[in-house]
Amino acid sequence: MADLPSWIERDAAVVWHGFTQMSTYADNRPVIVERGEGRELIDVDGNRYLDAISSLWLTTLGHAVPELDQALRDQLAKVAHSTLLGNGNTAVIELAEALAPRVPVDGAKFLFASDGAAAVEQALKIAFQFWTNQEITGRNRYLAFGGAYHGDTIGSLSLGDGGFGTDVYDPLRFPVLRTPSLGEPGAVDAAVDAIAAHAHELAAVILEPLVQGASGMTLVPAEAVAAVARAAAEHDVLVIHDEVATGFGRTGTLFATEQCGTRPDILVLGKGITGGYLPLSATVASERVWGAFLGADLSDRTLYHGHSYSGNALAAAVALRHLQLIDEWDVLANVRDRADQLGAGLTEAVAPLAAVATIRRCGLMVGIELAPPAEGLRWGRKVSAACVERGVLIRPLGDVIVAMPPLTTTANEIDRIVTTLAAAITEVTEP
Numbered sequence: 314m315a316d317l318p319s320w321i322e323r324d325a326a327v328v329w330h331g332f333t334q335m336s337t338y339a340d341n342r343p344v345i346v347e348r349g350e351g352r353e354l355i356d357v358d359g360n361r362y363l364d365a366i367s368s369l370w371l372t373t374l375g376h377a378v379p380e381l382d383q384a385l386r387d388q389l390a391k392v393a394h395s396t397l398l399g400n401g402n403t404a405v406i407e408l409a410e411a412l413a414p415r416v417p418v419d420g421a422k423f424l425f426a427s428d429g430a431a432a433v434e435q436a437l438k439i440a441f442q443f444w445t446n447q448e449i450t451g452r453n454r455y456l457a458f459g460g461a462y463h464g465d466t467i468g469s470l471s472l473g474d475g476g477f478g479t480d481v482y483d484p485l486r487f488p489v490l491r492t493p494s495l496g497e498p499g500a501v502d503a504a505v506d507a508i509a510a511h512a513h514e515l516a517a518v519i520l521e522p523l524v525q526g527a528s529g530m531t532l533v534p535a536e537a538v539a540a541v542a543r544a545a546a547e548h549d550v551l552v553i554h555d556e557v558a559t560g561f562g563r564t565g566t567l568f569a570t571e572q573c574g575t576r577p578d579i580l581v582l583g584k585g586i587t588g589g590y591l592p593l594s595a596t597v598a599s600e601r602v603w604g605a606f607l608g609a610d611l612s613d614r615t616l617y618h619g620h621s622y623s624g625n626a627l628a629a630a631v632a633l634r635h636l637q638l639i640d641e642w643d644v645l646a647n648v649r650d651r652a653d654q655l656g657a658g659l660t661e662a663v664a665p666l667a668a669v670a671t672i673r674r675c676g677l678m679v680g681i682e683l684a685p686p687a688e689g690l691r692w693g694r695k696v697s698a699a700c701v702e703r704g705v706l707i708r709p710l711g712d713v714i715v716a717m718p719p720l721t722t723t724a725n726e727i728d729r730i731v732t733t734l735a736a737a738i739t740e741v742t743e744p
């Protein structure tokens with residue numbers, strides 16, 4: 314009898330993986346996950362990996378959390394899904410009620426979707442229609458920043474600053490006004506000037522507060538976010554905060570916006586909202602924005618937008634329990650303590666390595682930028698592979714090594730991540 318094909322072979326035969334070259338996929342030793350337990354993932358051969366990237370920035374409390382599993386089962390006994398188009402669902406109402414006083418948005422109204430990118434698209438359409446509903450025309454451009462990433466649908470891709478091979482889609486992108494990443498010298502002045510000069514054609518400014526994750530954990534000063542908010546308010550331009558990556562505790566507060574002291578008109582949530590369990594995202598509009606859509610029944614002021622799985626009840630039930638657990642377990646205090654420990658450990662053991670150019674960190678979001686001496690050396694990939702061999706799951710963004718442990722990570726796990734990173738970087742860069 315012929316050998317049965319391996320899981321990797323079966324995978325490569327039928328599954329198309331995003332951001333992955335499929336001709337070499339099987340040769341790059343992908344981890345095929347079968348189960349999760351706490352902060353570990355377990356592959357089909359029983360190998361355990363510490364999930365140091367939170368399954369690409371989603372997982373907050375861990376995998377197979379009994380309390381979240383139970384919330385899912387409880388909702389399953391009621392109903393899995395019912396449409397939010399014109400009707401409601403108790404699980405969704407309870408979630409929105411619980412989130413409303415916690416989000417940094419005045420009079421928060423929640424429009425749910427399933428992915429971060431879809432919630433960004435909703436924000437774009439809401440910002441545009443906010444103006445047309447008030448008979449203000451010509452407000453159809455957006456100001457976005459250098460290094461921005463807002464998702465991979467055409468609209469969200471247009472807001473993003475490219476990279477990761479997405480330049481191929483440039484002919485499909487709509488033009489946006491772009492000023493430098495807010496951490497760069499002179500960037501605040503450039504943004505404020507652009508808002509003043511283009512206010513009459515701007516629907517909104519969109520930014521990632523505190524951290525531009527996908528650009529390699531580029532830090533965005535809180536004061537810069539506040540300065541943009543002031544300029545936007547002065548010139549009556551809407552502000553959209555994309556907290557898909559930073560939301561739900563990653564930076565040490567429930568939302569990064571809290572550290573900026575501002576109240577955006579629209580907030581975009583995703584990734585950690587269900588603790589990494591189920592696809593759910595939300596576009597949160599202020600009462601003022603939402604109010605511009607009120608009018609006669611069936612009138613053209615209505616937001617004509619919706620997704621089939623908008624406000625999925627299973628996802629909403631898990632998201633509600635997740636929010637409660639963040640409080641019950643005092644998760645944010647752990648984030649702050651572990652973040653301090655991680656920062657100190659990296660400064661001591663990783664920063665001095667010759668191959669490390671710089672380390673950027675905000676809360677439990679870390680980018681370690683390597684400086685390969687020659688084009689094409691691709692250290693990022695190799696260092697990540699060396700970490701995976703040591704049982705710590707890491708994935709790079711180019712030559713930036715990203716570490717983003719779950720919010721419930723322990724002191725021992727932080728030590729292990731630091732030790733593993735130092736050993737892997739040394740192995741690859743100082744052979």
Ligand SMILES: *Cc1c(COP(=O)(O)O)cnc(C)c1O
Binds near residue numbers: 584
């Ligand atoms: C991941 C991400 C998105 C896109 O979310 P998806 O769920 O992957 O579509 C948007 N904005 C930011 C800041 C992100 O990190």
